[in-house]
Amino acid sequence: MLILQRDGSSFWKATGNLSLSPAWYEQDGFTLILNGYLDQRNHLHAALGLSPDAAQTLTDPALASATWRRWGESGLARLQGPIALVLADLSASQRPRIVLYREPLGRRGLYYFSSPQLLLVADEPAALLAHPAVSSQPDEHWLAGHFALARPADNRTPFRDIRKLLPGERLICTPEDIRLHREPLVFGQRTLFYRNDQDYAEHFRVLLDQAVARCLRDSGDRTGIMLSGGMDSGPLATLAQRRLSGEGRAFTAYSWSLPDYPSADESAEITVCARHVGCDLQLLPGSAKWPMHDLATWPVNPNSPLANPFRRLKLAVYRTAAADGCRVILNGNLGDNLYPHSSCCLLDGWRNRRLGSVVREIARIVQAGGVLGLWRDPATRRLGKHLLGWRKTRSVSAPVWLSANARQLWRETDNPWPPEAADHARPDHYLAALDQWAADGVSEEAFFANRCGIERREPYHDPDLIDFMLSVPVDQCYRNGHTKWLARQAMEGLLPEAIRWRPRGGLLYEFFDAGFRREHAALEQLLTAPDVAWPAYVDHGWLMHALNASEPSEREKMLVWYCAAFELWRRALSGEHPELLQFANEMA
Incomplete structure (x- = not known):
């Protein structure tokens, strides 16, 4: 916890440290604490006019500090990568400032408590509870939204006294006041129209390879990946192995086998994928780590009541990878967030004047389900409502399972976060890729992975890849009854055909049901x-x-x-x- 306290009537003095953030830069009244790591350092080197020798000697905190000294607050947008930082610039007597900043995807968290005399900062909210000024009382409004399964729309946390810095937000503390500022997101602002499908697939492959490379920076001599048998982690594995093998670095895939639960077990497909990719494979026995097993000693995250019922499975992977010497493990969990819902296909094609693809898709729906299939299909209903000018007018009622108290606390927001989603052609797609669930889910896993000595990195949570996927026509995502069409095309020749065209599988419903009963x-x-x-x-x-x-x-x-x-x-x-x-x- 970093403690910033008023020193008399003038400004603040800083003591303490962020709990999990060892990266410091300090010089002549200037302090910068960085959680995470910088991408695209070469762009900063060029903009700062650094020689290659000078650039190589700069740590990430030192490079971020040089960026601040050159451009001030406007320079924060130049800092690319999964970072959150605290900056205390007390050297300028005329304009002393303390700045908290969280990058636009929110891949690292930052939490604070503020009062007229005190500003407390930490990278985990529960760390702030150690200070006597901070109450551990829960935030009832946050909890009502949590149980309503509603997307977070503000900066509340599970604790009444603690707020979080939103993705892309900065808090600026001066002698006069404390203010918050956030630049609007600029993802998916125009639709990309390429000559053919191959151009889309090639661009996707280049961007995914770039995202993987960013996640492999400083990953050590041995890197891991949490591998499934599908089209999210499979592409990551093949691209990572190509890079790491060329550098003489080891790469190991980790997963679990569930032979007692056939519909949830992907061990055969995982083995095929790992063998084709050429990486080592550790398949851990998972049947004995069923969901919700041993609640009396459940590994609770004190930062939030949100908990993954498969936690013991994931911990087994983190611990095994750490014991093998891995420091970084890749994960493809956010791959689904890159794709719009299939119900957007027809409306998107109509808006983009791709009438041929609209007709072909309608014909496919009729062939599969007859005329009634058109009514049952969500894509045709969405297109029909648009053509008829139907608009959602009724307010959303509270979920039936909420208590009377929670119904009073919870109100469906008309402006989900981020607000830029409302201006995108596919608001739901924009929210899935960039909302607080995506960012906070990364923080939730970081709590557990970090404590096992592992840093979990998410190549699909990459700004350039997200921007591209929010800009491509929907028919590049769904084609001929196949999901993730773009990824399947991009992986031609890189993944086994049995994996590339495999329908989605390995869902853990059967395993969850067994744990629920037991x-x-x-x-x-x-x-x-x-x-x-x-x-x-x-x-x-x-x-x-x-x-x-x-x-x-x-x-x-x-x-x-x-x-x-x-x-x-x-x-x-x-x-x-x-x-x-x-x-x-x-x-x-």
Whole structure:
């Protein structure tokens, strides 16, 4: 935690450190603390006029400091890469400033508490609770939105007193005031029209290769990847192996086998992919690490009640990779976020005057489902509503599972974040790629990976790749009944055909259902304890029905887990159940 406190009536003095951020630069009243690493350093070297020898000696914090000294606040936009920083420029007596900055994709988090005399900063919200000025009371509005499964639309956190810096936002503290500023996002501003499909595929492959290269910077002698049998991590594996093998660096794929759950087990496809790519493979036995296993010692993240029920599987991968000597592991989890929903196909084609593709897709829908298939298909309904001029006019009602209290707290926002999504032709696509869920999901995994000695990097969460995918026509993403058409075309000759044309598989529903059944008694005991707080947000009758239903829906099971994870989080923060924070405390 970095403590910034008023020194008399003039300005602030800084003490402490960011909890997980060792990268410092300090000189003559100027301090910069950097969490993350810089991409595209060569662009900064050229803009600063640095010689090759001088450029090589500069650390990332020193390079960021040189950028600040040259351009001030406007220079922050030049800093590319997954970074968050704290900058204290107290050397200028006329304009002393303290600046917090989080890059536009939000790949590193920054949290703060502010009062007239105090500004506390940390890269994890729970770290701020160590200061006596900060209350651990939960933020009821945040929790209402959390249980409503709503996209975050502001800077609230699970803690009432703590706020987060939004992606792309900076906080500027001067002797006069504290202000927030954010530059609008500039992704996907024009549709790209290329001569043929091959040009789109080639551009995608170049950008994905570039994104992988950025994630391999300083990754050490051995790098890992969390490999599945599909079209997200497979392309990353083949591109990374080509680069690393040329540099004489080792590359290992990690995953799990689930032989007891056939629909969730991708071990055969993973083995084929790893063998074709030419990387080592570690397949860990996963059946004994079923979802929600051993709730009494669940590894709680004190920063948030949001919890992954497959946490023990992921921890096994992180620990194994760290034991093998990996410091960085690649992940393709955000690949799905790059693609629009398939229901956008026809409307996008109509808007872009690609009438031939519209007719072909309608013919395919009719052939598959007849005339009634046109009505049932979401793409034709979306196009039809647009042509008829139908617009969404009714407000969204609160989810039926919310309690009366949560319904009062929660209101569906008319302006989801980021606000630039409203101006894009595909707002839902824009939100999926750039909203706070995407950014905060990276932070959630970083908490666990970092404590295992692993830095998890996400090549699909790359600004140039996101900009491209928000700019291509939708028919490059869905074609002939295939999803991720663009990636499949780009990987021709690089992945086995059995992988390249494989439908999506390996979904963990069967595995989750097994864990839900096996842990039903533990879930019931946790959710019916005398001191539970979840009924303040989720209707008691609704949840009890979901818990005891013979065949609960996926959403019902998810809400049961949300409530259970919330209770585990509360218990962990109470201090009365140290076993729930054993992972967080021992590995920190």
